[in-house]
Amino acid sequence: MNDQVMATWRNAHLQGLILRRLEPSDLDAVAKALQAGEGYTQTTAPAETWQDIRAGLAGFGEDGVNEGFVVGEGGVEAPIAFLLYRRRNRATDDFGEGNILGLLEDGVFPADGRFLQVHDLWVAPRARRRGIARALKRALEAAAASEGFGMIYTVTETTHQAALTLNEQLGYLEVYRGPMWDDVERVGLTKPIG
Ligand SMILES: CC(C)(COP(=O)(O)OP(=O)(O)OC[C@H]1O[C@@H](n2cnc3c(N)ncnc32)[C@H](O)[C@@H]1OP(=O)(O)O)[C@@H](O)C(=O)NCCC(=O)NCCS
Numbered sequence: 001m002n003d004q005v006m007a008t009w010r011n012a013h014l015q016g017l018i019l020r021r022l023e024p025s026d027l028d029a030v031a032k033a034l035q036a037g038e039g040y041t042q043t044t045a046p047a048e049t050w051q052d053i054r055a056g057l058a059g060f061g062e063d064g065v066n067e068g069f070v071v072g073e074g075g076v077e078a079p080i081a082f083l084l085y086r087r088r089n090r091a092t093d094d095f096g097e098g099n100i101l102g103l104l105e106d107g108v109f110p111a112d113g114r115f116l117q118v119h120d121l122w123v124a125p126r127a128r129r130r131g132i133a134r135a136l137k138r139a140l141e142a143a144a145a146s147e148g149f150g151m152i153y154t155v156t157e158t159t160h161q162a163a164l165t166l167n168e169q170l171g172y173l174e175v176y177r178g179p180m181w182d183d184v185e186r187v188g189l190t191k192p193i194g
Contacts, residue, residue, distance in 0.1 A: 008142040012135035022061040022068030029078045033122050041184050080127045083136040084119040100176050100188055108175050110150025118154035144193040151190050158185045
């Protein structure tokens with residue numbers, strides 16, 4: 001973890017909580033936490049098992065593209081929060097047909113195309129409203145700045161008031177509103193860095 005990220009984390013004054021890089025060995029616990037589907041509208045699509053979700057997280061913490069931060073608490077084995085993200089490049093990545101990231105106009109992205117995409121953000125229910133999500137997102141901003149990524153991109157559902165307020169407080173701006181990969185209405189938000 002680089003110094004800027006750690007300094008940002010310390011500034012959040014979350015006593016007793018440790019920030020570290022996601023390791024592949026965290027992914028079972030991450031997938032089990034995500035299986036509850038919190039923050040997502042239930043659709044008619046069949047519910048995924050935690051093993052399906054785990055399979056979709058292959059590469060996180062080890063391939064240099066898919067990364068994460070994990071928050072640990074002394075004496076507790078499972079992470080109490082995590083933020084998963086991807087290093088992206090609008091100029092060279094293949095986003096696949098219909099993906100909003102490929103459809104947004106060029107002007108939304110930094111000139112060199114490099115940005116970080118938030119993939120998942122989760123805080124254990126018992127640890128919510130202590131500023132952990134905000135601190136994780138600020139740590140991501142510090143990582144983006146120190147690695148020269150000019151933007152962060154994130155998505156939330158239009159009905160997810162907690163996530164919308166969090167992003168608004170942090171200065172994210174709406175760049176897209178509408179359906180994405182299913183019928184659910186979502187918002188794409190960006191924050192310029194640097
Ligand atoms: C959304 C979530 C990540 C927020 O985590 P958190 O650590 O509780 O958030 P924070 O304490 O950092 O809150 C930061 C700000 O977000 C807003 N916020 C967070 N939770 C909120 C809630 N339940 N209701 C209203 N506003 C909320 C508030 O403005 C808050 O600032 P404040 O406490 O000073 O008023 C957490 O509730 C969670 O993991 N939910 C399930 C998964 C999920 O929805 N992930 C996001 C998908 S886009």
